[in-house]
Amino acid sequence: xxxxxxxxxxxxxxxxxxxxxxxxxxxxxxxxxxxxxxxxxxxxxxxxxxxxxxxxxxxxxxxxxxxx
Numbered sequence: 541x542x543x544x545x546x547x548x549x550x551x552x553x554x555x556x557x558x559x560x561x562x563x564x565x566x567x568x569x570x571x572x573x574x575x576x577x578x579x580x581x582x583x584x585x586x587x588x589x590x591x592x593x594x595x596x597x598x599x600x601x602x603x604x605x606x607x608x
Contacts, residue, residue: 547582554583563604567592 544552546566553559566579566587579587588600 546584547578550579550582550584565600565604567597 546568550564553562553564556562560583563585564583566584567590568575568579568587569590571587571589576587585604586600588597
């Protein structure tokens with residue numbers, strides 16, 4: 541994203557009329573606790589660390605679109 545990072549994009553999405561309903565999964569190599577807190581504070585639904593295994597990504601996406 542040339543003009544926004546994921547945190548900024550998430551904040552903008554959350555401001556949209558139905559933005560609170562959109563699941564947002566971060567894929568990032570920055571997995572320290574400070575970064576995680578920033579992602580969750582911005583409104584991301586979850587995150588997965590890169591490099592990721594395809595099965596882990598699919599599992600994370602399935603959890604977001606089919607919550608328990």
